[in-house]
Amino acid sequence: MGSNDVRTREPVAVRSDEPSDPVPGWASALAGVAAGAVGLGIAQLAAGLIDGGAFPVVAVGESLIDLSPAPLKEWAIRTFGEDDKTVLVGGVFVVLALVSAGLGVLARHRFAHGAAGFGLFAIAGLLAVLTRPDAAAVDALPTVIGVAASLWALALLLRRMTRSYVPEPYEEPWDADGTADGTAGGTADDTAEGAAADGAERPVVMRAGADLRAFDRRALLTGVAGGAVVAGIGGFVGTALAGRKEVAAARADLTLPAPAVPAKPLPPGADLKIKGLAPFVTPNADFYRVDTAVLPPQVDPATWTLKIHGMVDRPIEITFAELIRRPLIEADVTLTCVSNEVGGPYVGNARWLGARMADILRSAGIRSGADMLLSTSADGWTCGTPVDVVMDGRDALFAIAMNGEALSVDHGFPVRQVVPGLYGYVSATKWVTEIKVTRFDQDTAYWTPRGWSEKGPIKTQSRIDVPQSGASVPAGRTTIAGVAWAQHRGMDAVEVQVDDGDWRLARLAETPGPDTWRQWSIEADLTKGKHTIAVRATDATGATQTASLAPPAPDGATGYHTINVQAV
Structure with missing residues (x-):
C-alpha cells in the first residue's frame, strides 16, 4: 500500500509477559511467620487469663518430654544442664516459625491450603493441652483463639502486600507494510517514530495476562511490624498473668515450717486497744508498701535461689527448699521507710519468720575488710547494708513470712530481708536473690547516687x-x-x-x-x-x-x- 492509504485499526496480538502472581515467595513466607507470631502472642495472652499451662507451646514441650526416650532425655541433661527445658521450648518456636513460613507460601497460591496447615497445628496443640492430667475443656480456648488470630493475620497480610494498579498504555511497533511486528520489547520511542513515518494512528493495546495487582513491599513490612507489636504485647502480658497465677498457687501451697526459736508471746498490755490508735501488730493488708517496682516481681520459690559471693571464702547459692530447712526464728520487728515524713504512715510492726542472715553469711566466710552487703532484688533494685549491723547479734533475717502467713508478693515473696534499726532503703530488700559482700568505697546501691546517705540508721x-x-x-x-x-x-x-x-x-x-x-x-x-x-x-x-x-x-x-x- 502507499503511504497515504488509510489502514483499518484492528486488534492485534496482545502481550502476555506480565506475571500472574506478583508476590515473591519470601514475602509470603514472612507473612506466614508474622501470622504465626500473632497467633502465639494471642494464645499466650489467653492462656495467662485462663491457665498458664494451657499455652500450647508449653504443653507441646511437656508432651515431647514425656514421649522422649530415656537416653534422649539423659543426653539433653548432660548437654544443656538446667537449660534443657529452655532449649526444648526454643526448638518448638523455631519449628513453628519454619512451618509458618511454609504455610504462608502455600496460602499465597490457595489460602485454604495454608488454613489447613494451621488447623493441623491446632489439633496437635489441643491434644497436648487437653491430655494434661489437670486439663479442663476451657484450656482449649488459647489454642483455638491463637489459630484463629493467625489465620486472620495471614489473610490480612496477604491482602496488604498486593495493590491494584492500572497498566501503562502500550503501542505495538509496526512494520513498514503496516502489519504488527510482534517483536517483544518495542519502546514508546519506536512506536512514535513508526507513527510519524506514515502519519497513521496506531491502536493502543494493553498487555494481556496482567492480573491488575502489584506487590507492595512497604505495606507488607508495616503489617509485619504491627503483627510483631501485637505478638510482643500479647506474649508479655500473658506471661506476666500466667506467672502471677503460678506464684499465687505456689504461695497458697506453701506450708510454713515451725520456728526453731519461736517468738515469746506478746506481753500483756503491749496493745492499749484505744480506738484510732495503730494496733501493736500491723495487719498484713495494712502494712505500708514503698518500692520502685511498677509491677511486683513474680518469683516462683521452686526456681528461687540466693547467691552470696564477693569478698567471701566460699561463694554459695541456696535454694528456697534449703533455706526453709535451716533453723528459722520468729522476731517482732518494726520497719520504717526513710521517706516517712514526721507523723507519717510509712511505719509498721509485724512478727517475721526467717533464717538469720548472720548464720548464712558466716557459712560463706566474710573476708576481713568487707563492710557492705550489696543485695539485689529480682527486679534489679540494689541495697547497701552495713555488715557490722547484720553481724552484731540482732534479729536480721531472710524472712519468708509475716504475722503467720507466707509473705505476700507485694511484700517480697518468697524471701525478703528484715534488719532492725535501719531504714528500709538500706536493709529491707524484697524479692532478694543476691548478696555481694563488698565495700562502700567500691560499690554503690540504688539510692545513694540519687542523694541519699550510704547508711541509714533509724532516728528516734x-x-x-x-x-x-x-x-x-x-x-x-x-x-x-x-x-x-x-x-x-x-x-x-x-x-x-x-x-x-x-x-x-x-x-x-x-x-x-x-x-x-x-x-x-x-x-x-x-x-x-x-x-x-x-x-x-x-x-x-x-x-x-x-x-x-x-x-x-x-x-x-x-x-x-x-x-x-x-x-x-
Whole structure:
C-alpha cells in the first residue's frame, strides 16, 4: 500500500509477559511467620487469663518430654544442664516459625491450603493441652483463639502486600507494510517514530495476562511490624498473668515450717486497744508498701535461689527448699521507710519468720575488710547494708513470712530481708536473690547516687494517732495516744505538750523488745477552743529526738509531730 492509504485499526496480538502472581515467595513466607507470631502472642495472652499451662507451646514441650526416650532425655541433661527445658521450648518456636513460613507460601497460591496447615497445628496443640492430667475443656480456648488470630493475620497480610494498579498504555511497533511486528520489547520511542513515518494512528493495546495487582513491599513490612507489636504485647502480658497465677498457687501451697526459736508471746498490755490508735501488730493488708517496682516481681520459690559471693571464702547459692530447712526464728520487728515524713504512715510492726542472715553469711566466710552487703532484688533494685549491723547479734533475717502467713508478693515473696534499726532503703530488700559482700568505697546501691546517705540508721521518732489533726473533740478530759520507735535502741520515754504548757510524761505500753515500736497514751484537760499538741520521745540510750525540722532526704525526717484540734 502507499503511504497515504488509510489502514483499518484492528486488534492485534496482545502481550502476555506480565506475571500472574506478583508476590515473591519470601514475602509470603514472612507473612506466614508474622501470622504465626500473632497467633502465639494471642494464645499466650489467653492462656495467662485462663491457665498458664494451657499455652500450647508449653504443653507441646511437656508432651515431647514425656514421649522422649530415656537416653534422649539423659543426653539433653548432660548437654544443656538446667537449660534443657529452655532449649526444648526454643526448638518448638523455631519449628513453628519454619512451618509458618511454609504455610504462608502455600496460602499465597490457595489460602485454604495454608488454613489447613494451621488447623493441623491446632489439633496437635489441643491434644497436648487437653491430655494434661489437670486439663479442663476451657484450656482449649488459647489454642483455638491463637489459630484463629493467625489465620486472620495471614489473610490480612496477604491482602496488604498486593495493590491494584492500572497498566501503562502500550503501542505495538509496526512494520513498514503496516502489519504488527510482534517483536517483544518495542519502546514508546519506536512506536512514535513508526507513527510519524506514515502519519497513521496506531491502536493502543494493553498487555494481556496482567492480573491488575502489584506487590507492595512497604505495606507488607508495616503489617509485619504491627503483627510483631501485637505478638510482643500479647506474649508479655500473658506471661506476666500466667506467672502471677503460678506464684499465687505456689504461695497458697506453701506450708510454713515451725520456728526453731519461736517468738515469746506478746506481753500483756503491749496493745492499749484505744480506738484510732495503730494496733501493736500491723495487719498484713495494712502494712505500708514503698518500692520502685511498677509491677511486683513474680518469683516462683521452686526456681528461687540466693547467691552470696564477693569478698567471701566460699561463694554459695541456696535454694528456697534449703533455706526453709535451716533453723528459722520468729522476731517482732518494726520497719520504717526513710521517706516517712514526721507523723507519717510509712511505719509498721509485724512478727517475721526467717533464717538469720548472720548464720548464712558466716557459712560463706566474710573476708576481713568487707563492710557492705550489696543485695539485689529480682527486679534489679540494689541495697547497701552495713555488715557490722547484720553481724552484731540482732534479729536480721531472710524472712519468708509475716504475722503467720507466707509473705505476700507485694511484700517480697518468697524471701525478703528484715534488719532492725535501719531504714528500709538500706536493709529491707524484697524479692532478694543476691548478696555481694563488698565495700562502700567500691560499690554503690540504688539510692545513694540519687542523694541519699550510704547508711541509714533509724532516728528516734514519735507520732500522735489520737485525736487526728484538725479534729473536733469534746472539751474536758481527752485521751491523746500514739506510737514511738527507735529500733534496736528501744524506747525509754514519751512526753506530750499541750499549747505552751509543760512537757508531761505519757504512759508507755509494754513491748517485747527494743526492735518494735511502743504505744503510749496520756489524758489531758482541754478547754474550749483551739489547741496545739506536740509529742517527743527519748530512746533507751537517753537521746531525745530533736525539735529541728528536716525533710526525709538524705537520711530521715526529724522534728516533733504536732497537731491542732478544736475542743467544743
